[in-house]
Amino acid sequence: MRNSIAIFFTVLLSLQLSAQWKPAGNKIKTAWAEKIDPKNVFPEYPRPIMERADWKNLNGLWNYAIQPKGASQPTRYDGKILVPFAVESSLSGVMKEVGASKEVWYSTSFTVPGAWNGKNVVLHFGAVDWKTEVWLNDIKIGSHEGGYTSFSFDITPFLGNNEQNLVVKVWDPTNDGPQPRGKQVKEPEGIWYTPVTGIWQTVWLEPVAQKSIAHMKSVPDIDNGTVKIETDIVGGTYGDIVEVSISDGDKKIATAKSSFGESVVINVPNAKLWSPESPFLYDFTAKLISDGKLVDEVKSYFGMRKISMQKDQYGVVRMQLNNKDYFQFGPLDQGWWPDGLYTAPTDEALKYDIVKTKELGFNMIRKHVKVEPARWYTHCDRLGILVWQDMPNGDKSPQWQNRNYFDGTEFKRSTRSEAIYRKEWKGIMDYLYSHPSIVVWVPFNEAWGQFKTEEITEWTKAHDPSRLVNSASGGNFYRTGDIVDLHNYPGPKMYLYDAERTNVLGEYGGIGLPLQGHLWKPDNNWGYIKFKNSKETTDEYIKYAKELKQMVLRGFSAAVYTQTTDVEGEVNGFMTYDRKVDKMDFSAVKKINLEIINAIHE
Structure with a gap:
């Protein structure tokens, strides 16, 4: 009888939680959105590169309120939000704009397992965008700035006897501030996307010894x-x-x-x-x-692996993997989701894009101006894919030159802006250092926020001498770093060559195919060029691929095709934004991709 009563109340609680949450809005969604259980969100251990046996997940339904910036802690909350999905996302259940003039307040309660007695308790945040302040049991325990780095607090001194009350406040100025923000803007259009405010990665507890x-x-x-x-x-x-x-x-x-x-x-x-x-x-x-x-x-x-460069028999500087010439080829991967924005709906979804990238015959991913949760990099490590990791851009841009070496005036950041950049970039590299999949760091892309290029490049290289540094992807090139990275749309071109560095095509392609029923913006979408069906799109991809293959023989050591999926108004992905349709013939793409990868050995 007791078991029956317990099961009844468990089912009742589950129904109550489900009734408090549902995806917001009417935008397209992935199939994984239907699999989300609000009482069991991202149950997988969040940091597999350093795993302990015991932990507690704090994801789930929290209280939230959106308040004017500077207002005191709310006495009443606006409703429930599903953590760890950003406020503007459908999967948060909120899908509201925030902006620089407002702050998001969160609150939840939890209990510490009795088996943890005698241990210190650490509270972990995978990532929160951007400025975070944290209270436990009405005591402010700390703060953090940075939207892409994890942070934690030892909360042991602040724990009460029974239920613990956690309050979090977040402010994110998006493009009104100088902080790293990637593609987020308050008025999304074209290549610029919806803002992401607040908690967007797993929140969790872990017991540790005093030592x-x-x-x-x-x-x-x-x-x-x-x-x-x-x-x-x-x-x-x-x-x-x-x-x-x-x-x-x-x-x-x-x-x-x-x-x-x-x-x-x-x-x-x-x-x-x-x-x-x-x-x-x-x-x-x-x-x-x-x-x-x-x-x-x-x-x-x-993983026992080495990334390096070496001149081949023709004097071309080639990238090498494990001391052998190795052509790196992959898609530009922005890591956005129509329902979760920065946050994949599930861990299966997080892994899915990598699996599809391998299915296309690629051996590399350029993670474009975004940092993923730790589990994404572990999936790359286990599945076998090389990663170029961009620094998410922020602040403003100077003049952009991409056809020659830069002879203009670099952007001069404020002291505050420069300090923010350095702290976040160092934090990203430190957090991801041990993942063997990562082989290239990219401090700047297409001049966005680019400053002190030579100094930042050398500092990056000194901080991690085991990887290559692509100092200025797409333009504003200096004779520094390991790579000269050209961008050209739609077809591949080699318009600049450096005999002392590795030459790569860091972006090209952008072949668009809008598919009704799978569009974020049904009446406003674009690609660098657009076609009407899968065959035309695949044929155009193969045409560019054959051109690229000849450029590999002439000196390119890597290439990046735009892009893995459609993103908001962009329709130039191998897959639709909701991941429900493969837009090209994957077997034909794989065949030509493998020809390109193997071309340097012909």
Whole structure:
């Protein structure tokens, strides 16, 4: 009888939650929107590159209110919002504009599991756009600026006895401010999209010991057959030991120890190299031992791979993967969703675009002026796809030159704007450093917010010497960094060549095909060129691909086609914005793509 009563109340609660939430608006939606359970949103562990056994998901229905900027905490809220979907998105259940003159307030309550007694409790935010202030039990515990970096607070000192009350305030000026914002603008049109305000990645709790591993960094070295593991320890003291054990599947292959504050270098015998064709990952555990006792343990993985450049027999500087010439080819991937905007509806959806990219025969993705949740990069690591990671642009742009080396005046950011850029870019690189899929950093794109190019390029390179730096994608080129990156629409062109750097076609294509019933803006959509059916669109793609293949032989070492999916008013994707229709013949595209990738070996 008790079980029947418990089941009844569980079903009743589920129905109440469902009644409090539904997607807002009448825009197109993905098939995954129908699969969302408001009491179980993104149940997957949010940070697989550093995983602990225990955690608690705080996603779900929270209270929200939109208030004038500077107003005090609301005494009454406007309704419910589904976290982690941004306020302007359909899946939030709100779909309202916010803007620079207003702030979003959130509140929720939670309990800490009794099994966590004696542990410190850390509150994690995957990402919140843009300025965040946090209160727990009416005590302000901290703040954060940055829309693309994770942040956390040790909330242990502020916990009450039973239910905990969490309040979050967010302000996002979109394009009224100088902060990184990517394609967001308050008046979206053309290549500019809907603003994203507030929480847009998972919020979660994690129990940790008073001494714990806060951050890890893996640095593979295939030339010497080693991997270096660096760990940052909270509360660590002299005498503490970190023990790292590496496994190949169920087989343990190496173990090493380091003292507090030291990194550990481990031999990886007969290393299996990571590549898109063979994305092998080694698992490892890191144990923190203090006074002879195990106090913390995390699981992670790494890939043995190397990205570099080398002149070929004809004097062309080629990108190399694992010391072999390797042509990188992939789509421009903006990571937008018609129902979730910045946030994919589910983890399955998050993975889907990568799977389709592989299906098209590509080996690379350029993640365009957006940073994804940590799980997206793990999907890339596991599926085998190279990633070029853009810095999401912000502020204004100087004059743009793309046919020669830049001879104009660079944009001069304010001291505040420059500090915001540097902090966020460093945070992005630090957070994503250990993902083997990432092979190129892109600090600037088409002059947006471009400043101190040579200094930022050298600083980026010094911060991570293991990857290539594409300092100025699309124009305003300097003789710095590793790559000269041309953009040309619609067809491919090679109009500038640098004999000392890798030459790439960082954007081309944009072949449009609007499909009724799958349009974000049914009466206002565009592509660089537009066709009427899949055959025409595929034929045009193949025509450009054959031109590109000849340019590979003449010196291009990578290319990026625009784009993975339609995005809002843009209809130039391989797939519709709702991911329900493949707009080209994927098998024909794959065939010509593989010919391009293999052209440098002919």
